[in-house]
Amino acid sequence: MTARRSRSVLATAAYGTFLVLVAYTVPMTTLTPTAVGLHAGPTAQTWVLTGTLVGLSALLLAAGSLADDRGRKRVFTAGAVLLVLSSAVAAAAPTVAVFLAARVVQGAASAALLAPSLGLIGEAYPGGPARVRALGVWGAAVGLGIAVGPVYAALAEQWLGWRAVYWGLAALAALLVVVAVAGLDESRAATPRRIDLPGVLTLGNGTAALIAGLAEGRYGWGRPIVLVLLAVGILLLVAFAFVEAHTAEPILDLRLFRDPGFVAATGGALFTGLAIVGLMSCLPSALQRALGLSSLAASGVLAIWSGLSVAAALQARRLADRIGGIAQLAIGLLICGVGEVALLGLRPDDSWLRLVPGLAVAGVGSGILNAALGRLAVTSVPAHRAAMGSGANNTARYLGSSLGVAVTVTLMGLGGPATARAAADGTNHAVLAATALCALGAAGALVARAAQRRGRARAAAEAEPQPAVELLR
Template sequence: MSGVAAPRSSEPSARSARLTLLTASFGTLLVLVDYTSPLTTLTPTAASLGAGLTAQTWTLTGTLLGLAALLLTMGSAADDFGRKRVFGAGAVLMLLSTALSAAAPNTGIFLTGRVLQGCAGAALLAPSLGLVGHAFPTGPARIRATGVWGAAVGLGIAIGPVYAALLEKAAGWRAVYWVLALLSAVVLLLTVFGVEESRNERPRKLDPLGVLTLGAGASCLIAGLAEGRYGWGRTMVVSLLVAGVLLLAAFVVVESRIPEPMLDLALLRSPGFVVSCSGALFTGLSIVGLMSYLPTVLQKSLGQSPLAASGILAIWSGLSFVAALQARRLATRVSAISQVAASLLVCGIGEAALYGMHEGDSWARLVPGLAIAGIGSGVLNAALARLAVASVPAHRGSMGSGANNTARYLGSSLGVALTVTLVAQASSSEGPAEATALGANDAVLAAAALCLVGALISLWGRIAERRAERAAGEDAGPAAVKTAA
């Protein structure tokens, strides 16, 4: 049959499967480290390059632009033209783009490197789960493997800010990117010598209109969200947001009219696929968005140093890493969709527990909320990784990963913009530090509410899934009786 996965005999050996998991997880970790590094190096980087406020915003947002614009495209290309090929190309581009940022003589070249790092991240992230899905057959081995991949997400977020703060203090901000370039070379070597190629037996036709409308739409939307932090009513901001929405609507129309779309819209009838994407969207919107800005809040309102702030954040991200590794123990008891719903609810409870910040508070009062949210995030990452592969046909695993991660990073961009806006709008007669704390309180309540919305959507998905299973069982009953007769 055309368009199906290769026979099981072509799958990697146990040793090759382990190397594939190591490479895919290391590449994923590298992308997250690269994304989070500027959280603690933004001030010295901006001072060295003479970057203004807008440029500082794009230092944080540039990678999101490349990620969200190309993730689904890279996932589709990986399925059709080779997952190893696309992943390796991502490693090469990550090496070149981090070296470009490290050597940048001015802000423009540095930001170009950051956007290209997002493009490289898309080429690494999108095929990663497809590689894992090909290497590990459905069952306990795949559940463990996707848990490891989900743990790499949490570990990357935990390591990134601390790694960057320590290295910047020891050798300057440029060293952060030179070391990332070196690590990219390691990923490339692992890919070349440790990963077997996998692709569809029959590559589909290219979808240039889909690539154009999705890439341009996501780029306009993220650019509008980034610029909106300095005033949502400006003509440029409104124009970018409207253009983004219209282009994404055009993408849906294009995908519904061509015979071999990049994103099969029929998958939206699958509760698992809907929860995979909506859960990832609300993860970015309500969790990644808030936690990405939390170190800044800790520095401005609680008086923490950049290194201390990243260490406090590591309570959340470190527990996320541990919980993702242990999430496999839930697989035989709780469905992936139920795990997404419960995890989002737990994350919301943890975020709500952060409420009540004031200037000069002890960071210790944040520990319970960060711990609860970290455990929820870890189970959530593992469950979403499992769903991203399981909710699509076997030969479309990278597309499922691309769709899942596109939703995550679009949500992250919107979540960061929402958090920054709520913090910036707060005011206090006691000064800017107290105003930042009060704004952060508004942001954590908004994030907790969004977690609840995401949990309710996932709960609907679980109900729809059970109805579908019940209906399938009823249809199979008469057929089974007839066959037995």
């Protein structure tokens, strides 16, 4: 593949990833006008954001496996087409039920875009510094989507109404279809495998039930519907593990969990969702309640964090020659934790400027972290299963995000009316929990790094030729 063609693949994959994050984040600043326009109650409002997570988490791993076996360009392009259609349906939705269904389908489309993206990049950049730079660009696209999505949505809603947000997203996705057809080359594994239908069904339904239970739990964790959904989700995920252990061609080879690099990549993605995505997804709403900011101002404050994550991800390649991917992951989580500590102590009479240092530090940490996750997702699995590795990594990230959002909403008290003082106190509690999770995730990464180093030392010792005297014994 020529250098020019490789750059085209990278730009297309990064643009698709950017759109996924834009689609995920647009409800952060348009939830109220969307709810008013569709006459949505509190439960329906919860599902405006959660619906996309259901589609994403349920299908990421399946989409990655399908992309490796049936064609990464094919799955990516299908995802772009589906994003056009689902965004158009969301824009024209006559009822809240139709809108929520469109949001779930947007999540499925996002899975079909996100899972093959790292596989496409891995194929275009087989290794070396060029791959590290390319994965840094992918990490920057994640941060850029989070930065642009809420601001774009707030501006479009103010000027043209909430439906224009989704018509604009449909137009951007239509451009992606054109770019994908022209800018991507087809790639797949040399020996395609059969579709693991039992694995797809148990994982998809299990994650969907679990996320649905977490979403419903915001309005009372003891309700029967919540307990049933959580129980079904856990049982189906246990069934998924059993199925994968006894299937000749699983969508997720459980033997990968013997590799500390894969464990670090998956665990790091999970804690990224828990400790960072969960908190930052709810921060704009918290700032509107606690400080009285407008939706546009709150999204602008969040852009300090996400914007700096873009810059840091692009520069993270400079770390690749000095430290390994797992160490970079631990450093990113620790820096995020330090930034979140600086957010503690929020009061209703504070200026948003007080949050800038903490958001800036956390943004740098997030950029380093996103680049590390992309790097590990590709390098911790066999080259021909890169899209599956991306799917597994992002499944963990968005499962963690679902749990992180549920915990954050509960701690912040966003499920019902609250005073500015209560909102500020709840935000402090959520920040404290996120900080502890960052530290726990970093500790887990360091344990995995130690295990990896021991494994390499043991392998090197076994590979050394034995002295002749030993061979004669």
